[in-house]
Each structure stands twice: as C-alpha cells, then as structure tokens.
Amino acid sequence: MPPVRTARASKKAPPEGFDDLEDTLLEFAAAMKDAENAPHDGKKKYEMVWPIFQITHQRSRYIYELYYEKEAISRQLYDWLLKNGYADAGLIAKWKKQGYEKLCCVRCIQTKETNFRSTCICRVPKEQLKEGQDIQCVNCGCRGCSSGD
C-alpha cells in the first residue's frame, strides 16, 4: 500500500510530473482498498488475494510503460514511485528479461516453495498445453503469462 499523501508525507513532495499520474494512481489505490476489504463470499482463501496481485501487476505495468515505453516520466519520478511502493521493483526487473515480458507475479517463478520444484503452470507456453486446457495458477489467478504474443 503506497502512502496516502497526507500533510506530513507531502513534506517530501513527489518530483515534478506526479500530478499527471495522480488521478490514475488514486484510482488504483481505491481499487486496492476495495480488494483488500472485499467480503469472502465463499471464495477460497487463496482466491482472495488474486485481485491484489492483479492490481499490483497493473499499477507496476502502468509505471513501467510510462517510464520505459512512453518516456513520459523522469528518472527521478520513476525512482520515487518505486521507493514509495507504487510499483513492484522486483516484478519490473523481471519484465526487462527476455521471456518474462509479461510475467504476472514473482511468486509464479519461484521453484522453492512449490511441491514439484517447478515454476507455476502459468509459465507453460500455450502451445505446450493440452488442447483446450484451461489453466489458472493458485498464486495470483494468472491464466498464462509466458506466451510469446
């Protein structure tokens, strides 16, 4: 959860250009809050965290694209955003690597915690899956993030 800009936090005001992103970031923050406070509705425990992973992913992607693809924000602002938790630095670091451009979350590529010491099913390329196989990983609810397209 990134800090809400209160009077105290604004002492260290964000670098120039933050204003342009603020609306979208507030929307993400609101969506995140909703996801965190969402009722259980009989969902499985691990399903509850999926929206949170998703929003983290979207927000990181947003900042990643603004900096690397659209060159819309300064390095200073980018660093400030990472430092203040607006984007997941670990995830962005992976996106820069070939084959991980669309990685959903860092948990899905960790082999240590899994039963079979392998990465998540969502990392298996589409063409290697059985015909019509519908997948969704347990970690973040991803439906496949290694496809090359």
Next chain:
Amino acid sequence: MSDVPVRPPPPPPPLPAGWTEHNAPSGHTYYFNKETKKSTYTRPVAAAAQPPPPTPLPPPPASLPARPPASLGAESGYSDYNDPTHQQLNAFDPKRQMEDLIFGGAQNLYSNRGQDHARGGLRGGFRGGHNNFADRPRQPRDRPKHRQDIPGCAPWVLVRTKLRRRFVWNKDTNESFWKFPPDVMKAVIEFDRVEREKKERRERGEPSDVEEDDAMAEIEAGLAQAEEDVEIVEVEGEEGMEDEEEYEEVEVTDDEGEEASHPPKRQRTEEPPTEQPPEDDDLAWQLAQMEEMEQMGGDHEQEEYFEEEPLSEDDCKALFKELLDDTNTNPYTPWDKVLEAGALYGDERYKALPNMKARKECFDEWARDKIQYLKEQKAKQQKLDPRIPYLALLDRYATPKLYWPEFRRKYKKEPELKDMKLPDKEKEKLYREHIKRIGMHSSELKSDLTALLKAQPLAALNHSSTLDTLPSSILIDLRYISLPPSSREPLIKTYISTLPAAPEGAAASAEEEAAVAKKREERRRRERALAEREKSVQEEKRQQERDLAYGKGRLREEEMEIERAMNVGKEGLRAHLGAE
C-alpha cells in the same frame, strides 16, 4: 422469367450509300465504306434521314437498389416509368451519351439491343428531343469489377461493381437490373449462402473439396485482378481481336477525363441479338446506363460517389488519434481505463482501426507523442502569464451557480487552481469579476470584446491569426471569456477576416498558418474517406438485409400459396365426401 419482358429489336435503319455490312470472324458486325476505305463497328447513318435514337433499357427504379415489397412483384419497377417527369428526362438518349463517354465518342446512334417495344409504345414520342445533357461530360462513377455466372440460373450473370454494388445481367436478352427478378433473387441468395459457407470453411482452415477450391481460386483471381484496377475480367475467345486488320481504323478518342488513362480494349460493336453473348465492356455500358437512369431518378447526390482516395494505414491511425484528441483523452491514463470510460465507442473513427491490438498500439504511440507535446507546452507555459490558463479554466467551469468557495472546492484538483504563481486573492477577484460579467447583456459583452480586439496591434492580431494563436494580451482579459465560445468564436473569426495581413517579420507565422491549413485539409480528406468507407459497408449491409428480407418474403408467399392450395384440396375433398 415470365415477368421480365423480352423485347424484340427494331429493324436496323438502312445504310447510307457506299457502306456495306460485314461479319468479322469474331462474330461482330462491322461496316466498310468502299469510297473512304474506312471501317467501323458503328453503324453509319445517312445524315439527313436520321431517325431518333431508340429508347434505352427500362431503367431500374429510381431509388436504387431499393426493392419494393415482394407482393408488388417485378412489375412495380416500371410503374413510375409512365410518370411524365420520367418521360421528360428520357427525352435525350442516355445510352448514346454513355456510349460516347465509354467508347470515346464513337457515333453509336443505333443499337439493336434492349428495346422495350412491348411496353413503351408511348415513349417513342419523346425520342429525339433536345439533348439537354448530352454535351455535359459526365464520368461513369461506378464500373463493373467482377462477374460470375449465377449457378442454376443461366443465362443470368451477377456483376459486382467497383462500389461493391451488384446487379444482374441476362446474357441472352442483354437486360440488366439492380432489382433482381424473383427467381434470379432466389438463385443469388442460394449462391451467396454457398459462397459464405465456403469462405467460413476456408477461414476455419478446413479442407474443401477440389471443385470448391477451383471456384474459390477463380473468385480470388477475379478479385485480385479487380484490385490491380483491371477494369473487367476478360472473356475467353476474344483474344486476338485487336489483331484483325479490319479493326485497325477504329479510333478511340481519349478526351474524356479519367477514362482516357484506361482506354477500353475494344470499340463496342453492334451485334444482332442472335449473336454470342456480349462482352464485358457491355457490362460497363449496362452499368453506366443504369447509373445514368439512377441519376435521372432525381437523386442528385453527386458527392456520394465522389471518389476519395482509399484510406491508408497512416490515415486510419491519424483518424484514431484525432478521436483521442477530440475526446480529450488523458495520455497518462492506461489504455484499459480509456476503454472503460467508453468515450471512444460511439465514434466512427473508433472503427477506423481493425482490432484492439492495433488500437492499443496506436494509443500508445499517440500517448507517447502527446505527453512529449504536453511537456514542451508546459515548459513554455511556465514562462507565460499564469492568468492565461486560469482564465481558460474559468471559461470552462465558472458558473453563476457556484460561489467562489464552492468553485474552489469543486475544482481544487485542477492545476490552474493549484498554481501558486497566481495568488489566491487574485484568483478570487478574477472569479467574482467574471461571474458578474457573465450576467451582463450579450450586446454589451460583444461591444466589449470588439473593443478589446480593436485595441490589439496588427503585429499581434492580423489576417493570419487563428483562434489558437490569439495574443496573450487577449487571453488574460476577462472581456475575452465573458461571451460563451459559441458566440465569441464566430465574432473573433469574422473580425480577423477583416484584418490586413501581418506586417513585416511575421512570415514565419504565415508559414505556420499554411501548415495548419494543410493539416486541416488532410484531416477533412481522411474523414470524408472514412465516411465513404462506412457508407459502402452500410450499403452492403443494407443490401444483404434487403436481400434476406426479400427472400423471406418470397418464401412466406410460397408457403402461403402451398397452404392455400392444401386448404382448397381439403375442402374440395370434404365437399366431395359430403356430396357422396
């Protein structure tokens, strides 16, 4: 075919002295003058005894290709033909005119084809009137692109035009109709269905049998040819015609605009009706004639068929980007959110790009450029008077319904209100003053604005100024925003148009102006082309719907007929039983 009249040709007029009639090996008739040693396909005519040109084919209904309800039947197409206005319009011979256009002014005064003597007795009286329009050059705006025999419905041929309209043509009687006769319609519907299925199967990658592949290949070949702007598909058996010595003297005068760049392959020839089927340039002719009739039908939408350059990929992108600009899309917003907001769907330009991937890419490109542009603007603005953006904000949002504190609260997120370079006191003062002025009488506001405009030096405001390049001395003045944009902008535009050109040293701005004008023109062109494309898609859709509705109507009718027949049968039986 019973309801489509087969019209016997009239006897050809006698040949003038010196001319003889011959048959070429191809089956065409040509004429030879032994004095001048000249040969021509056009039947020569004695100048003095010129009988009036014959009436052309019955035209399609004026509102092309509208189809009357099935119950009216094919006859209805002709009913309005007896209307005096139609007859008036038929006073000249469009057929000849079109022949002149298409075939380079050859003197085709007589034609054996397509006479409607069965029904048009009266019309003869109107022939040979003034050729009011005959001298007016007019290009056929549409032309045949592709023809296909309608399976199981010989001798009918389905012809598709460049504008993707369709008509049917009877090879034997040489009649053509936009409105398909009922039995042809049935065959065409069936044909379309088969084609559609083939296409779908092909898209799914399913193998189709050889015969279909051949058919498909033929269609594709036809289309490919059409794309290369080959006007019409060649018919076998016609090659080598040009080599015939007899045809050497046939002249083609290429003085008719666009057609000049595509001179027709052959002169059109006069054929007795018993001859082999006419050629494809006859199709062009048929189409041209139908177009002509269509135009005479009173629907003078000249612009409709104005040929725009087709949209290039860049054009499509530019259209989409202009949509993003026009909807004030925030380039810092993620694409998903832009889509969610839903402001884009309603606009035609949204469909300029074929799919989501293309749209996303285009959006990214646009956002990237837009952000760069905004950055530059910001850098420039920082040097500018902070009152300019603030007044622009007031112009957008200020309303007498809101007091200053309410206004400030409501729009506190706007950068203009946050901007500290303009003290709050000044902001408040400007707001109150502005609200007061909004309440004033508009004539007063107008004279205030005129006074403000008149006070500008010519260097700042001159003939090449635009609404986007007004000097800051105007933009920081409350008198400028007192009038709403709807009445302010025309006033300023009018005023600017009365101004002389800029004094020396303003050349750069004039160049900029030219660039802006060019940009505007480009944009207009793209939007026209998009509208054009949309129109033809819609037209096709409507046509399909009509075809479907028409087909359904026919089907219902037939069902009812069968039902009727069965009822009668039962009753008849019952009556019969009762009698016994």
